[in-house]
Amino acid sequence: MMHVNLMNNYFNPNSVYTEEDFRRHFRMRCYVFERLLRDVQQVNPYFQQKRDRASYPDFSPHQKVTVSLRMIAYGSPADSMDETHDMSESTFLDTLQQFCDTIIQVYKDEYFREPNQEDLNRLLRKVEDCGFPSMIGSLDRMHWDWKNCPTGWQ
Structure with a gap:
């Protein structure tokens, strides 16, 4: 059913x-x-x-x-x-x-493989376009501060 x-x-x-x-x-x-x-x-x-x-x-x-x-x-x-x-x-x-x-x-x-240089260059261009240059270590962009974050999440 x-x-x-x-x-x-x-x-x-x-x-x-x-x-x-x-x-x-x-x-x-x-x-x-x-x-x-x-x-x-x-x-x-x-x-x-x-x-x-x-x-x-x-x-x-x-x-x-x-x-x-x-x-x-x-x-x-x-x-x-x-x-x-x-x-x-x-x-x-x-x-x-x-x-x-x-x-x-x-x-x-x-x-599920290690990125090659071409992959890294493409990813770097993508994050630079979003205003996060050289941010290959945090592709999900979770390392930037959010000033309005609820205090329980800080």
Whole structure:
């Protein structure tokens, strides 16, 4: 049932939520999600649809990728997945581990590598355009002071 709801809400034609809603909820565009889904399914059989011991469909690949991304994007606690995605804490943690391991395996050569000189030059130009020259040590720009920061965060 949760798979059907997920598909009707986000992935089927005439889904409940728009592409803009999808991007806001998943923190990525739908085609990026579909690429991740396809890539992890090709590499790791854990993300292929199976049946449990009672011959009922197991969690769908869409459900597994969705709960993993929700944990990463929102920092959702594992024990909250039983209420919203009908998945136990231990299953969710297994799914998250499988997802992270698979993402590293699939994308490590392209995205998880030491930057070369060309990468560094491009990044330096980008941060200089934002007014932060020579700021390669803090690409997320979190080292600058915010004068209106709430005192609890200072």
